[in-house]
Amino acid sequence: MQAELAEMLRRRGFLWPSFEIYGGVGGFYDLGPMGSLLRDNLITKWKKWYIQQEGYLQLETPTILPFELLRASGHVEHFTDLMGECRSCGGAFKMSELMKERGVEIEGLPLEEARKLVSEKGVRCPDCGGELNLSDFNIMFSTSIGPGSSKRAGFLRPETAQQIFIAFRRLFRHARGKLPFGVVTVGKGYRNEISPRQGVIRLREFTMAEAEVFFDPQSPRPPDFQKIEGERLRLFRANGETVELTAGEAAGRGLVCNEMMAYQLSLAKRFLLSLGTKEECMRFREQKPAERAHYSSETWDLEILTQQFGWVEVAGIAYRTDYDLSRHSLFSGVDLSVTVNGRRFFPHVLEPSFGIDRILYCVIEQAYTCEGKRRFLKLRADLAPFQLGVFPLMPKEELSQKAHQIYQTLKRHFSVIYDESGSIGRRYLRADEIGVPYCVTIDYQTLQDGSVTVRDRDTTRQVRVKRELVPVLSGLLSGELKFEEAGSPFSSKEEEEEGEKSEHEDS
Ligand SMILES: [Zn+2]
Known part of the structure; x- marks a missing residue:
């Protein structure tokens, strides 16, 4: 099945190997026309989650960092x-991979x-x-900034967090000098992996979405903690114990470092659920002390169970303490501590960090559905590359004209793909494979009474819709309107059969 899915993702424009005509380079992937739309929708959703709902600020910064900054952050050394x-x-x-194959952990x-x-x-x-020959290999991509003898050493950023820390004074002022507050950055990160062999799971250039949440270590309880207190968490602790309990209990019993951690774990879990991830395919795994990054005193990996790669870490939630702010204060000579209620201290930081490419892969794998001969992506409507397809039943002038007219109207409200090449069955099949939830078809009846047929991707059932189309489709996409209530049942057996017949001719 995996080979079949990989082939479909190439054919339908989701994932393409980078630098293909030059033989390709490991650790890089292109997102094709469909893959990049899906990725954009995923990011939009993440931003809605953390910027719109949590009220975090957004920061956009360069991806090339000067040497001094990464020496201060500990990345040059560690x-x-x-x-x-x-x-x-x-x-x-x-070596950690070669040793892992022999059952020894050296990370x-x-x-x-x-x-x-x-x-x-x-x-x-x-x-x-x-x-x-063994050596420590620094996995940052090094570069230089500027020409000649005045040039400065630099690196492509290994994480997006650092510039949030060094802009802390401005951000804190922007947040009205109150804790807690969060800042997010979404963008590219770079790691010169030694031998990336896991396709899209281990990339040398990747998209990450990170939030740095600054809080007073003496009051780590988020103001709206009760919102998530009852959320159930499945915790695989570093000591080998597995527990399942609520976020409130996890913090109360000290199984996670504080309530802010419990809050962030719950938030991350809910985000993954909103993408269609099944709860039983999700767990939090605590990193062992030796595994943790140099800046972290406690890290929980949010892992998703995949068919191809087993459990995959898609997010890491790290307790960075005051490591970064105090280091940058020391190295830059600029004091990044704050005074709140007469007390002077470095705020502590909790960092949820999401690997967007990995999540993208997991979302696709989970959406991939095989039913008999049918193959389709059961993507959520807000993630699908296109929400709607608009097709004339046949490529006849009068039908095309009407279909175009409807397409123009719908485009103002939804993301819509228009297709009139090939049989209608074949077009449904293409739409299914890129995950279009609903297809609108214009037939001869449309020319008489303005009604259209709407087809549901997941069931292939159709209804004839006589009402105004935009509110009906909005209702279907948001889930507020049941498909059966959208119109009267409509059957077109021959179209589906035609689709199956042409499956193998299609490319
Ligand atoms: Zn050799």
């Missing part, structure tokens, strides 16, 4: 993976300790059996 380079063939490998261990474990296991080059 943002490394242990690499094994083959002395014979020159191949490079991420986060100091170089000397890891070296010892690797030699104990007798790990050699998986390609040629050669000896491996």
